[in-house]
Amino acid sequence: MSQSSHDTAAYVASLMAIDKATIPADGGELFNRLIFARSPYLLQHAENPVAWYEWGPPAFDKAHSENIPILLSIGYATCHWCHVMAHESFEDEEVARLLNRYFVCIKVDREERPDIDDFYMAVSQALTGSGGWPLNIFMTPDKRPFMAITYLPKRGGNGMSGLMELLGNIAALWRQRPDMIEKNCRGIMEALESGRKQRVNETAPDITAITEKALQTLRRIYDPKHGGFGSAPKFPMPIYLSWLIWQNLPHPHPNTLFMPQRVLEGEGTLQMALYTLRKMREGGIWDQLGGGVHRYSVDKFWLAPHFEKMLYDQAMLSRVATEAFLATGDPFYRAMTEDIFTFVMRELQTAEGAFCSALDADSEGVEGKFYVWDKSQVDTCLGVDAELFCRYHAVTDKGNFEGENILTAPLTLDEFCQKHQLNLDETQEVLLRGRARLLKLREERIRPLRDDKVITSWNGLMISALANASVIFNNPEYAASAALAATFIINKLRREDGRVLRSYLNGASEVPGFLEDYAFLAGGMLDLFEATLEQKWLKEARTLAGDILHLFRDPDSGEFTLIGHDAEQMPSRVSSDHDGVTPSAFARTAHLLYRLAWIDNRPDLFGFAHSALDGIRSEIEQNPLGHLGALQLLTLMAAEPATATFSGDTSSPESFVLNAELHRHAIKNLVIRSEKQHAPLSLTLCVPGTCYPAVTTVDELNRLLS
Numbered sequence: 226m227s228q229s230s231h232d233t234a235a236y237v238a239s240l241m242a243i244d245k246a247t248i249p250a251d252g253g254e255l256f257n258r259l260i261f262a263r264s265p266y267l268l269q270h271a272e273n274p275v276a277w278y279e280w281g282p283p284a285f286d287k288a289h290s291e292n293i294p295i296l297l298s299i300g301y302a303t304c305h306w307c308h309v310m311a312h313e314s315f316e317d318e319e320v321a322r323l324l325n326r327y328f329v330c331i332k333v334d335r336e337e338r339p340d341i342d343d344f345y346m347a348v349s350q351a352l353t354g355s356g357g358w359p360l361n362i363f364m365t366p367d368k369r370p371f372m373a374i375t376y377l378p379k380r381g382g383n384g385m386s387g388l389m390e391l392l393g394n395i396a397a398l399w400r401q402r403p404d405m406i407e408k409n410c411r412g413i414m415e416a417l418e419s420g421r422k423q424r425v426n427e428t429a430p431d432i433t434a435i436t437e438k439a440l441q442t443l444r445r446i447y448d449p450k451h452g453g454f455g456s457a458p459k460f461p462m463p464i465y466l467s468w469l470i471w472q473n474l475p476h477p478h479p480n481t482l483f484m485p486q487r488v489l490e491g492e493g494t495l496q497m498a499l500y501t502l503r504k505m506r507e508g509g510i511w512d513q514l515g516g517g518v519h520r521y522s523v524d525k526f527w528l529a530p531h532f533e534k535m536l537y538d539q540a541m542l543s544r545v546a547t548e549a550f551l552a553t554g555d556p557f558y559r560a561m562t563e564d565i566f567t568f569v570m571r572e573l574q575t576a577e578g579a580f581c582s583a584l585d586a587d588s589e590g591v592e593g594k595f596y597v598w599d600k601s602q603v604d605t606c607l608g609v610d611a612e613l614f615c616r617y618h619a620v621t622d623k624g625n626f627e628g629e630n631i632l633t634a635p636l637t638l639d640e641f642c643q644k645h646q647l648n649l650d651e652t653q654e655v656l657l658r659g660r661a662r663l664l665k666l667r668e669e670r671i672r673p674l675r676d677d678k679v680i681t682s683w684n685g686l687m688i689s690a691l692a693n694a695s696v697i698f699n700n701p702e703y704a705a706s707a708a709l710a711a712t713f714i715i716n717k718l719r720r721e722d723g724r725v726l727r728s729y730l731n732g733a734s735e736v737p738g739f740l741e742d743y744a745f746l747a748g749g750m751l752d753l754f755e756a757t758l759e760q761k762w763l764k765e766a767r768t769l770a771g772d773i774l775h776l777f778r779d780p781d782s783g784e785f786t787l788i789g790h791d792a793e794q795m796p797s798r799v800s801s802d803h804d805g806v807t808p809s810a811f812a813r814t815a816h817l818l819y820r821l822a823w824i825d826n827r828p829d830l831f832g833f834a835h836s837a838l839d840g841i842r843s844e845i846e847q848n849p850l851g852h853l854g855a856l857q858l859l860t861l862m863a864a865e866p867a868t869a870t871f872s873g874d875t876s877s878p879e880s881f882v883l884n885a886e887l888h889r890h891a892i893k894n895l896v897i898r899s900e901k902q903h904a905p906l907s908l909t910l911c912v913p914g915t916c917y918p919a920v921t922t923v924d925e926l927n928r929l930l931s
Contacts, residue, residue, distance in 0.1 A: 233269070233585060233674040240268045241731065251276070258283075263730045264334040265676050266302035270311060274321035277332045280341060288329040288366035294399050294406075295368075296328045299335050299342050299360040302676040303533040303585040305592050306376045307359045314379045314388050323389065327396035335360075336582060336680055337728055339739060340788050344795040349373035351416050363395055368796050371409035417799045430846050432859050439849035439856065440494060443469065447497050451526055452504030458531070460521040461505060463541035464804045468853040469498040470548045474893040495552060502549055506561055509631035512596065513618060514664045517568035518542050520586070528633065529626050532593040532673075533586035537807050539569050540686035547694045551891045557637075562694055569687065570706060575679070578709025579717075579729070580687045582680055585673035595673050597629040598663070606666050607659050613652065614659040617641055679729040681718055681738050684710050685745030686807065692752040699885035704756045711753060714746060715765065723772065724791075737792045740777045740785065741810035743769050747817050755897040758875040758884060763824070763899070770821055773814060774833060783836045785811060802841060803851035811837050812854035819858060823866055823896040834862070865913040866894040872919075873906040875899050880906050886923045890930050 245261060252260050252271070258278050259271040270277055278284035280297075288295050298315075300307035314320045324330050335342035335358065342360070348370045349356040356375070363372040372395065381387035386394075399406060443465060446454045453459045473495040505511055508527025510519050518538055519530035546561035573581045588595040600622050604611040614620070618632045625631055638656070642649045688707040695703035718726045718733050725738035725746065738746075747769035754762035776789040787802060787810055788794060802811045815837035822830035838845075838855050845852040845859075869887055871880060883906065884897075907919040908926065920926045 232589070232671050233587065234672055237265045237268050237674060240271055259332060263732070263734065264302070264337055264678065265674065265730075266300060266304075266307075266334040266336075267332050269302065269308075270315060270332055273311070273315045274318050274325075275315050275330050276321075276325045277330050280331055280333050280338065284329050284331050285366055285368070291329075292366070294328055294395065295331060295362075295364050295366065296324060297331045297333065297341075297345065297362040297364060299333045299345060299362070300358045301335050301583075302674060302678075303535070303583040304358045305531065305533070305586045306357075308587055310359050310376050314377075317379060320379060320388060320392075323392045323396075327392065327399075329366075334678075336676075336678060337734060337736060339741070340793070340795060343787070344797070344799055345370060345373070347417060347799040348413060349375070351413065365406070365410060369410040370413055371406050414797055417797050430842055430859065432856065432863065435846055435849045435856055436860070439468075439853065440472075442850055443494075443497065448525060449500075452497075452501035453522075453525070453527070454501075457525045458521050458523050459525050459527065460806070461501075461510070461518060461538065461542055463538075463545045464808060464853055465850070466498040466501060466545045467541075467548055468857060469494045470545065470552050471857060471893070473552055474891050498545070499549055499553065499558075502546060502558065502561065506557075507634050507636075509626070509633050511634075512568065513632035513634055514660050514667060515568050515572070516564035517572075518565070529631060530593075531586055532596055534568075534584040535806075536569070536573055536580050536582055536680070536683045537686055539565050539573070540683065540690045541807070543569075544686075544690040544693060547690070547697055551697055551889075559698060562698075566691065566694070566703065566706075572675070574706070574710075575677070575713075577713050577717075578706070579679040579713040580684050580710055582676040582678045582683060584675055588671050588673040593626070593631075595667065595670055597626055597631055599629055600624070602666075603630075603663065606662055610655050610659050613647075613655050616645070617652075617656055677730055679713070679718070681714055681725060681727060681742040682745040682807070684714055685742070685747070685749040688749030689745070689752040692749065692756040696756040696881075696885050696888045699882065701881060704753065707749070707753055708757075708762075711746075711750060711762070711765070723768075725769070725772070737789050739789070739792075739810070740773065740787045740814060741807070743773050743777070744810050744813040744817055745808075747773070748813055751817065751820055754899075756884070758871055758880055758897070758899045760899065760901065766817070767821065767825070770817055770830075773817075777814075778833070778836070784840060785814060785837045787811075803844065803848070804854050805851075808854050809841070809852060811841055812852065812858060815855065816858050819862060820896060823868065824898055831862075834858075861894050864894070866896045867892050867913075868896045868898060868911045870898040870900060870909045870911075871906070872900045872909070873902050873904040875901055875906065877906060883908055883920075883923055883926060886926055 240260065248256065248260060250258070252258050256271045257273060257276050259267045262268055262271070262279055267279065284295070333341050345360060345362045346356045348362065349360055352373045359376060361374045362370050364370040377388045377391065379388050381390055443454065448454065454462055454465060505518065505527050508522065510522045510527045510530040512519065517534055520533045520535060520538065521531050523529050523531060543562045543565040546558045549558035550562065569580065572584065575581060586592045598620065600615065600620050603615060603620055607614050617634065619625065619635055620630045620632065636644065638649065638653055642652050688710050691703040691707035695701060695707070718729050720726065725742055726733045727736040727738050727742060728734045747766045750762045750766040750769065754766065776791060778785050786798065802809050804812065815834040818830045818834040818837065822828065822834065841852055841855060845855050849856055871884070874880065887908065905921060907921050909919045910917045910929065917929055920929055
């Protein structure tokens with residue numbers, strides 16, 4: 226089966242199913258070496274005429290022995306422009322002849338090897354001022370880079386070179402001017418090392434000043450008309466939203482700690498976050514039929530998305546929507562969370578409970594084809610319900626996206642019914658019925674590829690989101706779903722020696738887990754403990770924290786690293802680590818150690834928590850928006866938390882209900898402890914300087930909190 230069928234999912238599945246026992250090591254006549262890969266992204270290139278290698282000794286040995294440069298191409302399975310460059314160039318015989326003659330070509334899945342991606346992305350940003358995927362690096366056999374490009378068409382035009390011209394020029398330069406190549410390599414490596422040294426700052430940051438700087442920056446780039454930050458393309462930026470909501474939660478202070486806070490949407494910084502969530506929920510970036518959020522909007526209106534769906538986006542945004550509900554009590558935000566979870570558990574969760582990485586943007590070779598509608602299709606499917614459905618979801622004959630319709634919801638149901646003088650219950654019934662019918666019809670289409678890789682760190686984020694929502698919404702089913710994923714990781718992605726591994730697809734990868742894998746997973750385990758009060762999850766978090774101190778901390782300098790001491794190292798340590806589409810691993814590590822320090826009464830962990838932030842302290846001042854997680858933690862560390870200690874039978878349904886009621890009151894810095902005893906259930910609350918009498922029921926707790 227060839228990829229020309231445009232059913233990428235079926236194509237990749239067919240390659241996985243091939244018996245590879247008789248295929249030679251180089252892939253033979255039909256394939257290249259990527260036929261032996263587990264990554265769906267690498268398998269998509271297994272029939273390329275390019276003689277691809279996976280990252281590893283065979284590729285570097287060939288480059289050394291033949292003294293030829295390396296083309297390193299980094300991407301991921303659901304990357305639209307990776308597909309475009311593959312079709313234009315890497316599937317092209319003419320390009321392949323040039324590459325195979327003058328280069329050793331290596332393909333890397335950035336989700337499997339974030340260490341490789343981090344290093345060479347830093348190179349791209351240093352050389353060009355930007356980055357992205359596909360990321361193509363030209364480098365020496367000893368892995369030192371001398372040029373970086375992202376997408377490039379096969380042929381140039383309008384005075385710009387294409388890939389063919391560039392490959393010819395680099396091949397000639399390698400043979401004729403090796404001194405120039407070497408000069409480039411040295412200059413890049415020196416610039417990377419110099420940049421890292423400049424980030425060292427031993428002075429304590431001024432948290433108040435940096436917080437105000439971050440708030441002013443967010444206010445300046447906020448879009449008050451459409452929500453979000455900046456202009457097109459517009460990303461959800463859940464870390465911004467979470468931090469803004471967090472600013473409005475109560476502080477752990479005597480007498481005011483337990484006052485439930487329900488704030489109005491028009492108030493201050495919270496409004497930016499809440500309005501942004503609402504505008505995203507109205508737009509095409511939100512899947513109005515299936516739930517969940519697409520990667521980003523190509524416009525500033527949240528209308529036309531880049532259609533891929535990433536697990537980490539679902540995890541981060543569902544957590545933010547839960548926090549918005551906690552801050553406001555508005556069921557709109559709870560519904561957002563629940564819609565995301567419905568999508569994730571329906572389309573990304575495996576039968577064994579783990580969560581897959583992503584859904585592709587493309588199907589049948591076209592981005593977004595799976596999600597868009599011609600009005601006639603909607604009319605035919607919905608019949609008499611079509612007129613009202615199309616009015617609500619802004620479906621027209623003209624369309625809003627290349628002649629077709631991305632479903633949106635410009636008005637809330639209440640607003641729509643008031644505007645058109647409609648009965649709310651009857652209208653809701655029509656809309657729900659219409660969505661169900663269209664979703665069923667959509668399921669008959671050729672589906673986008675699902676990248677079935679189970680990535681440890683991203684699963685950790687989803688475990689956290691589910692566990693947090695379970696106790697805030699008083700929904701044990703979410704905790705049960707999180708526990709399934711956690712159990713899968715423990716059983717399938719841990720070596721016999723205890724080393725956590727990066728990913729799983731038809732077996733565990735051999736790549737050791739990175740700091741983000743340990744920190745995000747341990748945070749998920751701790752959130753599961755906080756939600757369920759089950760000691761086994763706390764035990765797992767403690768074990769992972771101990772592994773972090775052993776594998777990622779230099780015992781002499783105290784410095785933390787993103788790559789374990791026992792793993793392959795890049796040519797230079799460049800990544801400073803920051804909050805991006807996923808949180809900073811350093812900040813999450815510090816938060817984990819801080820929480821465990823209070824839970825287990827271990828003052829030594831406070832020092833380690835501070836050390837985890839040492840490498841980014843200067844960056845927190847220079848770029849606070851890139852380090853909001855660290856800034857939040859430094860704020861928490863300036864004061865004692867509130868502690869809630871559960872004693873007695875903590876495995877009972879009553880304990881979950883009592884815990885859920887406690888969390889409903891939105892305490893900003895709350896630490897949960899559990900002391901399992903053969904005694905009736907009780908809960909003791911302490912704030913700095915004060916402990917309150919133990920309570921045993923929800924009514925007693927509410928009397929205390931009010």
